[in-house]
Amino acid sequence: MTLRRIWYAIRGRAYPRTVGAMREPSWIFYDLTLPILGVVAFVFVYRALGAPPRFTGYVIMGGATIAFWMNVMWNMASQFYWEKHQGNLELYMMAPCGLVPILLGMALGGMLATTLRAVVVVAAGVLLFQAPLTVSSWPLFLGIFALGLVALYGLGMFFSSLFLMWGREAWHMVSLLQEPVYLASGFYFPVRALGLWVGLAASLIPITLALDGLRQVMFPTSHPGLIPVLWEVAGLALLAVGFTVLALRMLRYMERISRQEGRLSFRW
């Protein structure tokens, strides 16, 4: 299959993610208001404790990152499960482009739509609280952001096949993974506060390293980083490759099982 046809399939599936999100006004509440409310609560806690202003910045960055985690869990990991029940999955499976570009399209659409939301959360936080957000190195910042996205959506793609096979349990898994990750990944505080080893264990979730790396680039002298930022970049690159490979293998496995057993892709 030519790259052009793969790109067509990717953009085709990305389209409803980007355009559809704008047509659903409830996203303003769920994806913007709720994270901002979480941010507000922690900002007031830190201010009441007399914490330095950079803590406001930590919290705003964490609030923006929540949008990505929620998107990955609800709109990537669970997506094949929803697609199956809508009857889309079997159409996707029998499309000549195959499932890989469709899954990549889902990820790309999710990244674009969520990046916009994250930018809005950051802008709202900065405007409301005059948070000191500056970037010491834009190439490093963008590199960490891009690698973090690839690793995170790679994890989401891996989960999408896994959750499909788990069936209804997928819903519980999404709920189960939501709040604990807010804690373990240090969304509202430097993850180093959990200790090096807990932080490293939490780094299996790419958002932990990405968030800590971004904070190190934004507060180079004052942020207590988990590990040196370049190590975090290397870790993210490893996770990006690892999860992408794992996702593709899982997808092939899911397709094979689906054709053998017939229960995964059909609305029976």
Add this chain to the structure above:
Amino acid sequence: MSSRPSIQTEDLARTFRVLRSKHYPAGEPVVALDGVTLEIPRGELFGLLGPNGAGKTTLIKILVTLLLPTSGRATVEGFDVRTQAHQVRSRISMVSGGEHSGYGLLTVREQLWMFSQFYGLATGEALRRIDELLGVVGLFEERHRKVQQLSTGMRQKMNLVRGLLSDPQVFFLDEPTLGLDVGAARDIRAYIKRWIADRPGRTILLTTHYMSEAEELCDRVAIIHKGKIIACDAPAHLKRAAAGGSYFVLDTERLDGADFLREIPGVARVDAAERDHLTELRLHLAEDGAIAGVVAALTQQGRRILQLQKVEPSLEDAFVTLVGRRMEEADEVRTS
């Protein structure tokens, strides 16, 4: 045009492992297809007729590469569905009845464009085909409407356009008019006929459990029951294969039950349907003369005969002869 069949199956079988449940207390394997052998030449509109659970959908799922057969072999356009799925997929398309695919927030045109991208159509060409096909099925004016705002009939027409966008060599239609109102179903049937007439060499495999649909559309029909093909021929030939004897349709004042008619000598089968304060009886008699006994029995019951007509055997009659019960009865047996 190649003489190679468009669809070919040899001794195709599919068994499902079923977990222990109320319906399957023993948890034994369920045989969905049992040695199906078919050959469908290019250019044919072929029907698969059978009650719910007969194996129609399983056969289609295997042919469109969504399901592997347990044994046997199937090819579509010469490609093995088991080992050459990619080649098969680029030549086929499928539309199912009651399909709710896609995303409600997209407009009709956007949704169809999205699906066209999975088949590698450039945007300009895709939009040209979309507008043309929407015009043909009478949905052009709705092209900017959100999918979630469409009626069931409109939605199924859109699905039909989705299936045709890639201009498939083989088009699979799985109960395409299921749940549609009479008008929408008629429009869809009309377009299916026109599509294949305009494109010699294309093939349609249609599953249905509407006898009239199979009779109206199909060049040949296979009757599938309990996973086996029990007859396969042109509808006219199948009708001739219906049991000998005579067929009558008789309208009478409403009857409380038609069992007494089954006791009359020469009456092979009676099917009664209630409508508009009358009972319509479809009678299969051993010979014409047996109708006298039926008329006499109704008169004795004090029921006026409103209409009596001798008719040709229908596909339904052929189905009854082959399966032993009417389609609705077979559906009910499965449901219960």
